[in-house]
Amino acid sequence: EAQVTQNPRYLITVTGKKLTVTCSQNMNHEYMSWYRQDPGLGLRQIYYSMNVEVTDKGDVPEGYKVSRKEKRNFPLILESPSPNQTSLYFCASSSNRGDTEAFFGQGTRLTVV
Amino acid sequence: GNSVTQMEGPVTLSEEAFLTINCTYTATGYPSLFWYVQYPGEGLQLLLKATKADDKGSNKGFEATYRKETTSFHLEKGSVQVSDSAVYFCALRTGGGNKLTFGTGTQLKVEL
Numbered sequence: 611e612a613q614v615t616q617n618p619r620y621l622i623t624v625t626g627k628k629l630t631v632t633c634s635q636n637m638n639h640e641y642m643s644w645y646r647q648d649p650g651l652g653l654r655q656i657y658y659s660m661n662v663e664v665t666d667k668g669d670v671p672e673g674y675k676v677s678r679k680e681k682r683n684f685p686l687i688l689e690s691p692s693p694n695q696t697s698l699y700f701c702a703s704s705s706n707r708g709d710t711e712a713f714f715g716q717g718t719r720l721t722v723v
Numbered sequence: 724g725n726s727v728t729q730m731e732g733p734v735t736l737s738e739e740a741f742l743t744i745n746c747t748y749t750a751t752g753y754p755s756l757f758w759y760v761q762y763p764g765e766g767l768q769l770l771l772k773a774t775k776a777d778d779k780g781s782n783k784g785f786e787a788t789y790r791k792e793t794t795s796f797h798l799e800k801g802s803v804q805v806s807d808s809a810v811y812f813c814a815l816r817t818g819g820g821n822k823l824t825f826g827t828g829t830q831l832k833v834e835l
Binding site for chain 2: 614641643645650651652653654655658660668700702704706711712714715716717
C-alpha cells in the first residue's frame, strides 16, 4: 500500500528541547516536503527536497532543519523549539514526473510549552 | 506570487443539500488546480484535479471546473452526505515544480 508515514502522531515538548519528526515514504518518490497547518492560514511549506542530498527552503523555514540522506526518509528537525512552532505538521511526497498526485502523511500535532 | 483564496467556513448543510465551495486563484503561468479533503484526524487526500482550462475534475460526486477567464475552481456536489463532513482545501501547482500552494481550507459539516 502506498503511504507516507510520520512519527510521532502527537508530541508535547518544552521550549528548547531538540526534537525530530520522522517521515518515510514507500513509493520511491523523488520529491518530499514538510508543511505546517495553522488555523486561518492553511498549509504553508517549510522545506522541500527534490532528491537525495538536495533540500531547499519553503515559505516558512525559520527554526527548522531537514536532511535527505536516503530517498525514502525526510526528517524534520527542530533544534530549539519555541511555542510559536506549536502546530500540525504534514509530510508529503510526489514523483517528479509530470502532473502527479501528492501523498500526505497523517500529521504530527506538536505542542511546545 | 501564487495565491489561493477560499470562502470562509465553517459551512453547515443538511444532508442532501447542494454544496458549493468557492475557490479563486492568482498564479503566474498556467497552474494545475486541485481539491484536497482532510477527514478528522487524517492527512490530506486528493479529491480531484484539473490541469488545463475548461477541464472538469470529478470524484465521489464532487466536481470542479477550471475557469481561466474567472481564475476560479469552485467545488460542487449535488447532494451531500454526513460522511462528506471534512475540511476542503483548494490548491494550485505551477510549471514543472511540485510545490503546492494551498488556500486556508473550508470546514464542511453535514447534519441529518
